Amino acid sequence: MPAPLTSETIRSAPKVLLHDHLDGGLRAATLIDLAEQTGYRDLPTTDVADLARWFSESAYSGSLERYLETFTHTVGVMQTREALIRVASECAQDLAADGVVYAEVRFAPELHVEQGLSLAETVQAVLDGFRAGSAVAADRGEFIRVRLLLTAMRHAARSREIAELAVQFRDQEVAGFDIAGAEAGFPPTRHLDAFEYLRRENAHFTIHAGEAFGLPSIWEAIQWCGADRLGHGVRIVDDISFDRAGEPVLGRLAQYVRDRRIPLEMAPTSNVQTGAAASIAEHPIGLLARLQFRVTVNTDNRLMSGCTMTSEMTALAQAFDYGWDRLQWFTVNAMKSAFLPFDERLEIIETVIKPGYRRLLEQG
Incomplete structure (x- = not known):
């Protein structure tokens, strides 16, 4: 008999x-x-x-722009090497304690230079913090590998510079590149130079798209910019209709995303907070998982959303009556989609993820 799905057992599952x-x-x-x-x-x-309560209440505004305002405070205190190291170290420790075995955590170097740090120094500080935090986790008997994604702000003009930084640090656990920030009015094609550079350098990148803005944002991210993954991508459901029998009919963009196995980095609680979904139970992740899109489960912002990977998976299991097989499917989807060499992805799937879920399936 499998172990019951509770917060404690889900916390023990590899994520x-x-x-x-x-x-x-x-x-x-x-x-x-x-x-x-x-x-x-x-x-x-x-x-x-x-x-903690203030952040949570501010985040439940139904507006991505209001949600993003809360970052003024966190970024405000992350302007020194020491602060970045501490935050990154605690991030690695907290994720490991939550059962996360592999993580790609993103940050925007350009937001952390107000007190004189160079872009490269901010990156090095975060990497040093991840290394220190992973060592603490290892001493507790917890395995985690944390890598970094470098984010450029879509309303600014430093994306090419950040892209070059991602390539510069690619052999030091920088996994790739991202753009983030308010979508409306700031299409990803504004940063085409950065994406073309990354493709020439055989580098990986993801793009925030389809969170607060619809299909045009997703289409540009994929077809103009060449994104490997979609940050959120929740609005892809706008390209799915239903016939008279109630069966889903995929539009051409949705079909393309599914056929190409383009990963969707979904964060249910965050999506509810920003108004991208009405509730967890009504989140498009249920339909998209049923239709076999490459869906992954994520936290987005653990402070603002008051969530963990454990709480996200627990909420999904309760809302959609998922069992261990579906939680393993989400996890394997994510590992397959990681910006990590194929052999290393396969090793984590075969030696960490599958054995971890097998133990839970055979525990009862």
């Missing part, structure tokens, strides 16, 4: 995370500590519980 923002995953207590150390005076409160 893979592809879409998690470093500046969206700070511990509330760390944010308060760093604000005091760095002289940041704009936090809404210095009580740990109240601060």
Whole structure:
């Protein structure tokens, strides 16, 4: 008999995370500590519980733009090498404690240079922090590999510079490149130069698309820019209709995304907060998983969303009556989609993920 699906058993299952923002995953207590150390005076409160609650309440606005405003505070305290190392180290430790065995965590170097750090120095600090945090996790008997995605802001003009930085650090656990920020009015094609450079360099990249904006954003990300993965991509359901018998009919873009196995980096709680989905139970992930799209489950911003990989998978299991087989499917999907050499992906699937789920299936 398989183990029951509870928060504790799901926490013990190996998980893979592809879409998690470093500046969206700070511990509330760390944010308060760093604000005091760095002289940041704009936090809404210095009580740990109240601060965590404030972030959660602010995030449930139904607006991506309002959601993004909360990052002013986290980015505000992440302007020194020491702060970046601490945040990255705790990120690795927290993910490992949550059962994550492989993660690609993203951050935007251009947002962390206000106190004199160079772009390269911010990247090195985060990598050093991941290394330190992974070592702490290993001492606790927890395995995790954390790699970095470098994000450029879609409303700014430094994407080519950040893309070159991703290539510069590609052999030092920088997995690839991303663009993020408000979608409306800032199409990915504004950064075509960066994407063409990355393709010439055989580098990987993902693009935030189809979160708060619809099909045109997804179409541009794939067909103009050549994205390997879609950050969120939830609005691909706008290209799926239903016939008179209630059967889904895929439009040409949706069909292309499914046929090409383009990974969708979905974050259910975050998508509900920003208005991309009405609720977890109504999240398009249910339909897209049933239709065999390459769906992955992610946290997006653990502080703002008050979530973990465990809570996301638990919520999905409850909403859609998923069993261990579906949770393993999400996990293998994510590992297959990682910006990691094929042989290394396969090794983690065969030696970590499948044995971990096999134990849970045979535990009862």
